[in-house]
Amino acid sequence: MAYRIVHYINQFYAGIGGEEKADVTPEIREDVVGPGLAFKAAFGTDAEIVATVVCGDSYFASNMEKAGAEIIGMIKKYEPDAFVAGPAFNAGRYGTACGAMCEAVSKEFNIPAVSGMYPENPGVELYKKSAYIIETPDSAAGMRKAVPAMAKLLLKLLAGTKLGTPAEEGYIERGIRKNKFFGKLAADRCVEMFVAKLKGEPFVTEYKMPVFDRVPPQPAVKDMKNAVIALVTSGGICPKGNPDHIEASSASKYGEYDITGVMDLTSDKYCTAHGGYDATYADADADRVLPVDVLRGMEKEGVFKKLHNKFYATVGNGTAVASARRFGAEIVGKLVADGVTAVILTST
Amino acid sequence: MRLELHRILVKKLAFGDKTGVAGGTLTINREELLDLISEDELLGGNLGVDIAMPGDSIRIVPVKDVVEPRWKIEGNGQVFPGAVSDVETVGEGKTVVLSGAAVVTAGKIVRFQEGIIDMSGPGAEYTPYSRTCNVVLLLEPANPGMDKHDYEAACRMAGLKAAAYLARCCAEARADEAEVFDFADIREAMSAHPGLPKVGYLYMLQTQGLLHDTYLYGADVKKILPTVVSPLEVMDGAIVSGNCVSACDKNSTYVHQNNPVIADMLRRHGRDFNFVTCIVTNENVTLADKRRSSSFATKLAAMLGLDGVIITEEGFGNPDADLVMNCWKAERLGIKTALLTDEYAGQDGASQSLADSCVEGDACVTAGNANEVIVLPPMKKVLGVAEEANVIAGGWQGSLAGDGSITVELQAITGATSELGYTKLGACTI
Incomplete structure (x- = not known):
């Protein structure tokens, strides 16, 4: 049996209109809409889009909690196996909505959720830890590349297939540290890296040192x-x-x-x-x-x-x-x- | 300087009338060993000695330290100088090693910070001490209200004394293999291996005090300035752990004796670099101490004309600041660094892994995320006090379930994220 997928898109990709229609409230259609057609092709017989949620970007941005809850309510009866949002490319509010919905849906229904965005989309920084976000070009011209990659990752997650590295799977690094056993002792890996660094040969650090947020101390209490x-x-x-x-x-x-x-x-x-x-x-x-x-x-x-x-x-x-x-x-x-x-x- | 390690391979443990080794079996006279550790008036009257073998359905908890039995049969000084023997310099001559055997100090130890060793099951994958034949000392204080620092010292000494005793009783046995290590003095080292970079090992020891202490020739390392030590001295037990901290990344006395960074650096000496010396430094709590020790240690490296140093950390959080200071100070003196640490990235792996950071730390190996959670299924036999799982670092109230299984962070498993790199665990970003 094919997996049941719910797809999230904005008013533009649903053909309702551009910025002037960005305040439309969420609706659900038991249909494949806009980029959903490309997903349909990519899923083949493995999965099918059972419903498409459409929401205006401005409406979502100004009513994030309410919109999220409304959409969760709409989705429930379709008993989805997975959720796919976008791709949003470099559209900031759309990306944020896609990320927020992926986070909310995976939390609520405990199902896989995938989106697609350009790395500089603000939705990436906000939601990369809670959702898999396939790296896409910055505009809809990249649709043909984005959709098959998103579909492939979603099917892998559904099947429980062990994922490769973020680069291999095409998703943006989520910044989550995961333990694994290497073939060599950590000591040997360290000495090996040391030798490469001494010789000026290329090496890959196992941990990129983080950049910290700094909190300036408050001024002294006057009174x-x-x-x-x-x-x-x-x-x-x-x-x-x-x-x-x-x-x-x-x-x-x-x-x-x-x-x-x-x-x-x-x-x-x-x-x-x-x-x-x-x-x-x-x-x-x-x-x-x-x-x-x-x-x-x-x-x-x-x-x-x-x-x-x-x-x-x-x-x-x-x-x-x-x-x-x-x-x-x-x-x-x-x-x-x-x-x-x-x-x-x-x-x- | 030349040291020969005469390894007797131990594959089995047994209790018997006479402590000694034959055909791979280490026989232990339990009464004699008990008498030896009972000599200490700070320990209670109800001490125990037990055995735990690889593959056994046995959990040892809480574990304080692990020590490898060694005894010098030739050369200056004796093992664990300044602790069980005199303070004379070690690192030369011949030392008997009961390879494959270990002394584990356990029982209700100090508080919170002790670890778990499972001899089989998923937990055994994470601790290197599931692969040793363990002589387990079950200790208790002379009285429950006694000073914790005195009790820690008594537990530390019991482990060292037992390890020295076991190897001493096997000193006459024929070794299965001998390993010879030569290490040049500074004058020779300066002209040896022309064309190869001169390198050192900056060996950070946990010395935050208040039960977070390490000893060098019996000296409390928080009170020393960084100093140079030959790797061969380390093999003879010059460095001893007195730590009651998170079990995963405190360096046991065993892993000091078998320091795998030193081992690999010695293997590559003369081929990839010229290994000149170890520099031992501390991890004290005050900012002035951190600044003084990091400046002093990196100054020593510069005075010795080193081109690079490997830096290993012990512990996490506060010592991350020492690691980072050592790193950037060395790099700014033109000394290249590679770092060995572990991570506290949260149970979900989504938080930052270290408490401090510097851009110079571009070559960093980690022994894994200590916050990752593991379920340890019940074992048939528990040596020690299973309830301690609820209060040790890495556990929480309810870690121990009714069926005897334990849900804990890897933090609670002895040696799981060894920052001397004694395991194959690591982490990657997904």
Whole structure:
């Protein structure tokens, strides 16, 4: 039996119109539309497009969450085995919509999703980690090349065939690191690469050093007298027993703990969940990592207005940057909502 | 400097009346070994010695260190100088090696950071110590409340003493093979192999302190300035692990003794380059320490006129900063580098792998993503404390399931992403 595919395209490729029609709301057609014909040819008897979703680029861009949910609702009854979006070439809003829909659909239905874009399409940077995006030329002139490559990859994913490298399969590197066993010890590979570098021969590094985002420190607090200060730590301080089971390494969560009336973090009530340092001294006196005692003293002296009644803690030990970024964004949202004006971040 | 390694190949372990080796079987007098490690008053009264062989349905958890039994039968000094023997210089003469055997220190060790060795099943693929015949020491502290640092030292010493004892008892046996290593002094090295680049090995050791420590001739490496060491000294146990950190990428004493980077550099010495020396450096926590040690280590490399260095890291996160400083400082002195590290790219592999980075690090080999998750099916026998899987680095509350299976990151498997490159694991970008 042929695999059931749902195809996503914009208003232009559906023949509705260009920019002036970009605000059309999503609709679904039980038909093969526009580039779908090329996919039909490429799929042959292995797969068939059972429905085509059409949505205006502007509508999607201005209503991303709503449009995504609407489309998911429309697709559901077709019970798709896979999802294909575009190709969007270098059309920015279209690419973003294709990427977003691939991400949403694969998450919702746990099925393969493939799109096609020009590498500089902003949809690539946003969604390459969550979807396979075939590299295409920058305009629809590349349709004949893009569609067979997208169809081939989609069929491979459906069949569960082991994929080759991104270059071999034609998709844009997703930036996901995957372990594999090599034929040689890592030591031997390293010495071999070293010799090539010494001799000026070509070699391929196994890991391209990343470029980091840098966060400039905030300016000093001008009005300390009126500051509401919160404590946030990656040092793992939590109530004794670690009630939220924050992991000793590679934390998947952070904790929020009320310290109303707490003047001192004593060893009978607080400890650390951190597995990356010797916990002896933090367990004996958690103020060493999260200085509640000192701040209470300063609060009393009137150095600042108030110590916030909650602190936030996670374990910064082998913790993925993506998790840390999410914790940070969530914690900041809560602190701002609670009227906190300054934060002391303690690490270990 | 010449060192001969007289290898006795061990293929089987047995308990018996007299510790010794014959026909590939290492026989262990369990009582004698127990008495030896029980001498230490810091260890408890209920110590154990057990055996785990490749292919056995056995899980050892939590594992602190792995040590290869060696004993010097000729030449200056004795194995593990400054630890189980005097501080005299080693690296010359003849050393007996019980190849294929290992001493594993296990039992409820310190906290959080210890590892797992599965002798069969999917986990065994990842740890090099599933392929050794393991003499497992099950240790416990004299009292549960004792100082952790004292207990760590006691566990470390127990492993080293047991390894030295086993090889000493086999010192009279005939070796199956002998390997001869010659290593030139600096004067000779400077004029040897004209036309070949002069290279060194910048050997980074975990020394963050507080149970993250490594010892060189018994000296605490966090307190030293970088120094030069001959690779032959390393083979005699000059470097000893005192680490309680993530199991996958701490360098066990075993892998120091068998450092595969040194082994491959010695193989290629005189052919692809002129291997002049190892430079040992530390990974301390303060910025001043990092700057001082990286400047000093790369200065030594420059003073020795090296054209290139291989740099290996130990651990992850904080030491990534040391790795990167060593790399760019060497490169800016005109010394080419290749780096050996591992990755923490998240369980999904989608995050950045290192905590620091520099453009000069253009030749980098990795031993894999330590965050990748693996399910270890139940084993028939557990040596140690299975519940520790819930708290060791790489595990989480619930890692140990009711049926005895364990779901953990590779981080929890001893030696899985060895940054001395002792495994074939690596990673690629998809």
